[in-house]
Amino acid sequence: MTDVGRRLREIRSWRGLTLREAAGLAGISYSYLGQIERGEKPVDNRRMLEGIATALRVSPVELTGKPYAPAIAAEAETLASFTALGDMLTGWWVGEVPDTPPRPWEAVHADFARLNEDLRPRSDYAAQAAMLPELVRELLVYAADADHREQALTGLVQVYxxxxxxxxxxxFAGLPTVAVERMHAAAAQLGDPVWVAATAWARAHLLSGTDRRRQYALAVQVADTAPRERPETRGMANLTAALAAAAQGDADTAKTHLAEAAAVAETIEPDVSPWPPSMMAFGRTNVAIWKTSIGVELGDGAAVEQHAKDIKLESITVSRQAGFWVDLGRGLLSERRTRERGLAALLRAERLAPQQVHTNVFAREAVGDQLRSARRDAGGRELRGLAWRMGVAPAG
Known part of the structure; x- marks a missing residue:
C-alpha cells in the first residue's frame, strides 16, 4: 500500500465515509478509489490527489502523509532543522529586531549568496534547513540598520x-503561508512595486492545492498587473496559471497561458533569467520544462518526451533539471513500451537532486506502481534500489 493509499483509508474511516460515498464525492469510480486505497493503482496527477483530498475535507498534504520518514541521513538532518525554522518564521515579524547580535554583514551576505548560488539550485534541503533560521534572524537585525536596510529587506524577501x-x-502545512506573509511584509517595507509583484506571484504559486480556482485568479492578476520592467514575474505568473488550470482539467486554458509565458520568454535575452536569484529561473528553458510538467498533468503520457528534444537543460539549475527528469519519467512510466526510459529518467533525477526526488509524492506513487509491475514481471534491481532509497515499501 502506498503513502496515499494508506492515508486515504485512515482518513476515510475517520470521516465515517464508505468507499462508495468517498468515491462519489471525489468524482471517480468506486472501483478505482478502492484500487488506490489498496495500493493497486497510483495517484498520478494533482487533479486526482486534490479531488480525493477535497472529498475527505483535508489538505492534499495530509493525504500524502508528508513529511515522510527520512530514508537517508540528509533527510533526517533536514527534518531535525525544521523546528528552528518554523519557530523563526512564526516567532518574528518583519520590523521586529532579535536581541542577539548578528555576524558581520560580509559573513551574512556570503551565506545569502551561497543559498542562492549553490544550495537552492542543487536542492540541498538539509543545508538550506540548517542555514535559514539564522539567516532570517540576522537579516531581521540588519533590516533595522540604515546602512543595510534595503539589501537586508531584499534578502528577506528571497530567504522567506x-x-x-x-x-x-x-x-510542512501552514508554513508556506506564513513565509509568504513575511515576504509580503518585507516587500511592503521596501516599497518597490517589482518586489511586491514578485511576492504576489509567490503567494499564488505556494497556495495550497485545495483551492486551484483561487490560485488561478491570483496568478492571472499578477500576470496582468506586474511591472513591465521585470517580465520574469509576468511569465512565471502565466506558468502558475497554466498549472492551476491543468490541475482543474482545463487543457485549453492551460495551453493558452503556456503560450503567453512562451511569448514573454522571447522578450528576455538569456534562456534563463538570473533575476531574482534562485526564485524563478524564468525563460525559454523553464517554459519548456513546464510544458512537460503540464503535459503529464493533462494525461499526455509518453508523448511528453517530445518536449525533451530541444531543451537546453545545461542552462538551468540542477533543481529544475531534476524536476524535468521526474516529470518526464512519470510520463514515460505510464506506458509499458517506454517504462525502461521512464525509470532511467527518474534515476537521472535522483542523481542530480536525491532529496527533491525522494519527497515528490508523484515520483513515489510512480515508483510504487512500478514495484507492483516488477513483482509480476520479475522487475529489476535498479527499481528496487530506488524504491528502497525513497522509503517506498513494496506492495504486499
Missing part, C-alpha cells in the same frame, strides 16, 4: 521564499 518553497516541498 526559500523557506516557504522548502516547507511546501517537504509537506
Amino acid at each position: 521564499h526559500a523557506s516557504g518553497a522548502l516547507a511546501a516541498r517537504l509537506g
